[in-house]
Amino acid sequence: MFTGIVEELGEVVRVTETGDDSALVAVRGPLVVSDARHGDSIAVNGVCLTVVEVDGEVFTADVMGETLRRSALGALRPGDRVNLERAAALGSRLGGHLVQGHVDGVGELLDREPAEKWETVRFRLPAGLARYVVEKGSITVDGVSLTVAAVGDDWFAVGLIPTTLALTTLGVRRPGDPVNLEVDVLAKYVERLLGDRLTGGAR
Template sequence: MFTGIIRAVGTVVALQRKGSEAALRIDSGKLDLAEVGIGDSIAVSGVCLTVARLANQVFDFDVSQETLSRTVLGKLQPGEGVNLEPALTLKDHLGGHLTSGHCDGVGRVVERTSVGESVRFSIRAPAGLAKYIAEKGSIGVDGVSLTVNGVKGNLFEVNIIPHTLQATTLNEYRPGREVNLEVDLLARYLERLLLGDSAATTRPSLDEAFLARYGFSK
């Protein structure tokens, strides 16, 4: 599990395709590796990967076909920055929101607006994910825990404060940028609880009317 609080920005050293899979090498930069070892989990721009090799601040990861198909990792270029977060431990503060590092899909930045020293992004989510995104709820964008400021159809808005802009890769993003998205775990579990096996087929909208029907709102 992770929290969406980025510990360091790493740099892609190499991405080598191996058939339908890939090997990813990342320089971890200023990430504290005191408690990180081979076999541990690291969220790389929101994607949970297992450390296969580690030497001199450089990680090697094996990336599966499934991960490549659901994320933007396969498009990374040498020199590109990535958000890094080690797995949560019992002694850590939960500063963001709980995330699994299992990305749900890829979104696209459609608008960037400066608001004082902050930046507001409008991001288009895949149609199948939009129903899980709620105003004032949480979402993971390239591994960063963010609060949803507004939702309209498949579009949602997030506001990025100056500290987050400096501590993550988000300040580099412009319209057209693809990003890894992970919706709030609670939304998925709620749908499963209420719909059971039909959740995988019927896919109704998880909106106010739906919640009222099952007694969660009035």
């Protein structure tokens, strides 16, 4: 479990296809590897990955085919910057919202509207996810916990403060770039529970 508060910007060192619909990704992140061990979880652009090896400031993780298909990790190349966050510890502050690191779909940055002290950024929503996104609700974009400022049938907008622009990849994303999206898991649970009540059945 994560909170969507990015700890550092990492750098992809290498991406190695393993030949069985999966890949091995090596990422440099001095902070997140400072106490990382084999089997630990680290979110990379919002995707929960399991550490298989730590070598100095670099950790390596396996990425299976399902993850490559359902996220934008398959487009990563050496030199790309990525948002990194270690799994939340019990008793730590919940600065963002409950984030599982299980990407629901890949969105697309549509446009950016700079203002004096912040920036409004609009993203396209994949079909089927719009029902989980509400104004003033939470959404995770490339691992960053954000508050929805506006929402349409197939898009949503967020406001990015200077800290987010400077310390995450969202500050350099351009129109057309893919982003990993995770909707609020509570919305999905509510839908499941209400669905059972409305249909009068139990699943």
